[in-house]
Amino acid sequence: MSGLIRRSDRGEDEKREVTIKRHWLDTGEGNVLVNFGNTTVLCVASFVEGVPKWRKGSGKGWVTAEYSMLPRATQDRMQRESVRGKIGGRTHEISRLIGRSLRSIVDLDALGENTISLDCDVLQADGGTRTASITGAFVALADAVNWAVSKNIISPHRKPIISDTVSAISVGILSGQAVLDLPYVEDSMADTDMNVVMTGKGSLVEVQGTAEGEVFTRQELNTLLDLAEKGCMELAQLQRDVLFSSSPIDSRIIAK
Amino acid sequence: MSGLIRRSDRGEDEKREVTIKRHWLDTGEGNVLVNFGNTTVLCVASFVEGVPKWRKGSGKGWVTAEYSMLPRATQDRMQRESVRGKIGGRTHEISRLIGRSLRSIVDLDALGENTISLDCDVLQADGGTRTASITGAFVALADAVNWAVSKNIISPHRKPIISDTVSAISVGILSGQAVLDLPYVEDSMADTDMNVVMTGKGSLVEVQGTAEGEVFTRQELNTLLDLAEKGCMELAQLQRDVLFSSSPIDSRIIAK
Amino acid sequence: MSGLIRRSDRGEDEKREVTIKRHWLDTGEGNVLVNFGNTTVLCVASFVEGVPKWRKGSGKGWVTAEYSMLPRATQDRMQRESVRGKIGGRTHEISRLIGRSLRSIVDLDALGENTISLDCDVLQADGGTRTASITGAFVALADAVNWAVSKNIISPHRKPIISDTVSAISVGILSGQAVLDLPYVEDSMADTDMNVVMTGKGSLVEVQGTAEGEVFTRQELNTLLDLAEKGCMELAQLQRDVLFSSSPIDSRIIAK
Amino acid sequence: MSGLIRRSDRGEDEKREVTIKRHWLDTGEGNVLVNFGNTTVLCVASFVEGVPKWRKGSGKGWVTAEYSMLPRATQDRMQRESVRGKIGGRTHEISRLIGRSLRSIVDLDALGENTISLDCDVLQADGGTRTASITGAFVALADAVNWAVSKNIISPHRKPIISDTVSAISVGILSGQAVLDLPYVEDSMADTDMNVVMTGKGSLVEVQGTAEGEVFTRQELNTLLDLAEKGCMELAQLQRDVLFSSSPIDSRIIAK
Amino acid sequence: MSGLIRRSDRGEDEKREVTIKRHWLDTGEGNVLVNFGNTTVLCVASFVEGVPKWRKGSGKGWVTAEYSMLPRATQDRMQRESVRGKIGGRTHEISRLIGRSLRSIVDLDALGENTISLDCDVLQADGGTRTASITGAFVALADAVNWAVSKNIISPHRKPIISDTVSAISVGILSGQAVLDLPYVEDSMADTDMNVVMTGKGSLVEVQGTAEGEVFTRQELNTLLDLAEKGCMELAQLQRDVLFSSSPIDSRIIAK
């Protein structure tokens, strides 16, 4: 990689500093303040009795998510979606992505007819808000499952309720170079932008690669996937670390 | 592939019958009725002077798209989004995907400050509505560019305005078998569902792979991409055929 | 009539070429593609169990309609009502008119507590979209009733479920001359514009006459009604022809 | 007419007591409280500089109207449209009708690029709210034109700005009998319901006849029109009386 | 008070002429046309079976209010909130204030699971629309309670259903002088604006003081409260007078 120097002399395969603070507030059945560099997202999990109407009587639970940005999370103030009276396409798209990603690793049967809602509110945005949201939301979700287990609402006896961790990271091609975890300034210059959602065991949950200006080849796709895998493996380790260090969750909840 | 038999004895690597009818109506600067099997989409291109506010003064054009389904395009009637008063997340997501896909092959500088809007209205839905929309919308777009060239609004003299064709197809894993171009019944049973947008020369524009219930491996991803590439190459040929057969467009518009 | 020459040398008392294609799609319990010249409307009938809340427990059915135009059905692209977030006055007005017109000839008691919804989506607009919608929707409705009879959901044994055909046509005064079935170019120049909904036996269902610039006399009203009656009688014949030619409906459904 | 006895022994060709109070409030450039029996409508005319965007630069004015019902104008309280967040179809339809009716007798050229907005708010509803609105709104409009003339904003020197009075009344067929000016109880039982808008000289502006349950013949239509004509002629006389009695308007404004 | 002369030589501690007309319409279980000078508000009370969802099963009733202004109640025409598609902050705020004020003097237990809705529609606005609304709404409420008692739906046997009258008035500081009941012209110039809601016995229900430009002292607050108390005591007397003069309500309903 010649010419491009990442901020803070970060290597192209290095992610930004990631921190995940559990129990940052007293609210929710799980809550996490997650940072990917300057990107700050508050992820709150609500464990609620009942399921959406279309799922009633199924005996199965549901996991859903809502993503939102505070109006001045970005460089320029954006109008609130509540003021505009409608939710934008991007917001919808990311909310759906977070929900799908989390459902891929939760045993919805084991939840019974209960819903876990994840609220991911971006307090500060510097690229990677959706990947930070997924990564943080997983930890809040695990805490909410732990809460429900501790209250005997659901039980991990038969098998783990969560089959694996799940995290996400962005990768992109910037001046011909594949790079990991792009902050806003890099993201806005990248030719190809890809978000990868992966389980702790390395299976793919979601691959969303988008050509921005320049189309990309199968080989470039593979390079990007390698990079994303490296990042997600590191995030998975961090997720397990924070969940099992101070006030550790019940070890039977997540499959090893 | 054992056990699963596709409808109409279609092979797992065969797409459904695809037809693209140009000039099906008199409306728009380009219009196409596209069928992927029983999926029927009307794609209308509007060439409009001016660009969105944020792009004014740039000298560059814009390509955008709006996707929508008629209320009874599906098996059960759905409420109109105009009646609900808001557009759903899925609609937003697909509209954005179509717009991005088309922009990847258009020289926006060459458009000048003009906008091409693609309206993709699904008259009948049987899986693959977004891939049929992209594939049909490309042809309507090419007709709209041809119209503008014929009116001397824009010019292909310097270089082709459209750098390549672009089409899309769905692939999925069904009972462990990778299959091409899934109708609704297959799509609802698939473990993994992927939409691939590709140029005629085989470059990737968009890869959206989603685990539905079962996560997937890098190897499965590769098998799916191979299958999608085969499908897109066939669609690219069909697109060129319909554009250059009866009432052919100006040959300088699309790069060879 | 001096001076004014209708397009295609059509006489002032001649309607445009009208075609009604049944079973144009596989969707709905009835579906029709109707053309009044260049005006093209897709009418889909959905037969749905249940009735609106205010009608529950009455033992009676309901017939309702929703009219909509695709954004580029017209010469200039219009913003989608789903995007604007609200339905315009004209759309509401026409939807209500279609519903009322169809209810005038259906035995709602015979439907039981079921609803038939008609979706009339204008694919191309060249004047007379509401009259084409009513005329086409009647045929789709008859097919939906036929479907319900064939499934033994409702029964025509006691008496015909549909008391008569119903169709509609526009008439207007153009440069002092009364003319039938106005395309857009004539409609925009007309002094008086009237839409007449009539049964096959010649009874009036709806008369909506509007002075556009010039008020009109009782005598002019009568001339227009004569013209409309001629047009509706021709449409009624066409409706019966298409319903009883290929794949004819149960002859007991519509009163002779 | 056997069997049916109208309330208050009113004859079938007699309208209810109609009163039109000018200057009932201090607000607007014209304001009127109109009663058709128990139906009470407040009509306020606002004379505003400027015209809607699509009309700018035309040199011509515009007349528009908004109709609305207070939530407890009716027997049962209805939800406010502002609370529901959208305007119903019926409201839109009547607003458009009032606007069209008034435009038919105003010389929009003479208004210059000014707009007269009529707000018709139904304080109490007992049938005929749209006809009372049109009848009252005409008087408020005349006062607003008079105001603008008195302020030298527009001038009646060349010719009258208002070509004739305009009023409206409902007619219907009730148990086979044609009746004039139906209160709610009659309206809800009528087989055919028609609203007729007519100028003071007896020309038709709008005819909206609707079969409610029973279709109607040309002969019935004629009987209804005769009845409506009688009612409108009486209303026209009343309108002239109130405009030219106390604080009479400039006599050159309305054509004789 | 030097310099400032109130319109009509009104003293600074005198309220405008206030009139409260009961039974002005036939609509509602109580209705009142109230004037505070040129401010005219129609207050209609609807007594409806049932309570909001969150209150079901409590055995208690509810009192709620909706405030709205007609578009041309003010000097310049404002857009209808139903047309804008949303209710403004000021409207919400005043609606909530009216509801709270009335609930402070009603025995909600005695209502049973019934709701009294107050609709306060401002026909003409000249300052003090919220205080006129509360003052008039109280009388309409008392009539609605009286209606329910007369129908034996609720009973005043055990104790009065209404514990006291409630009224409201505005006070403000204008050019350093405390004044009572400000019309629009004074209100727009006032430095401090306060609305006080008080019971007939002189207890405070709501105090809303707002510095407009100039902050205020505790002493000024006390002067304003004295003035407001004087005004509210006069209004309380008027309320009792109109309720017990012609067609007096059941004397057991309101505590003495």
Place this chain on the structure above:
Amino acid sequence: MSGLIRRSDRGEDEKREVTIKRHWLDTGEGNVLVNFGNTTVLCVASFVEGVPKWRKGSGKGWVTAEYSMLPRATQDRMQRESVRGKIGGRTHEISRLIGRSLRSIVDLDALGENTISLDCDVLQADGGTRTASITGAFVALADAVNWAVSKNIISPHRKPIISDTVSAISVGILSGQAVLDLPYVEDSMADTDMNVVMTGKGSLVEVQGTAEGEVFTRQELNTLLDLAEKGCMELAQLQRDVLFSSSPIDSRIIAK
């Protein structure tokens, strides 16, 4: 005070622990994380060129605020206002209160035609969210003014741009006892609830007292105001402390 024991043995005239963290994020021209006990609000100030349309050409600036609660700030999850598609009355009311309070101490002339927007997003709600918002927003506002001064956009040379500090606190009557700064559990049991906004010099900006169930006397009002004054004086000192300790603002901005 007998019987009632406040949580944490707090005295009835003691406020909860209040912390104001400046520069908690990198976003906005000023940002503050404020805690009133467990109530946590993020206040971000945006300094934006230009003023609302109605203020253009005045040469003066504007200060506005938007208040919002995250969906799980409260014990039970609430639906997002962006999802409901409209902003509730309470949200509007508080947003307006914050804006008014801040405008009372800013010299809008000195701002020039610039707007300062305060976004107060409640991350966790335990009573007093509006008072915490006002108190924190003032500090964020001061930082934004300081930013604009440091960029030479506005100047404090002539006189201080901010005439005083402004803060707010709640007071209430709980079991007959006046208490300061009520958390949610106390607030929900209080008979009277009052929010007082006060400047650092002890002038009143806003007094909003509301009887919840029990009306209150002038004497109780005075006791509550005394208590509020004590709380606000302490908050004013804290505001000055945080603004002039680390990274102190320009001392000429706020009047002493």
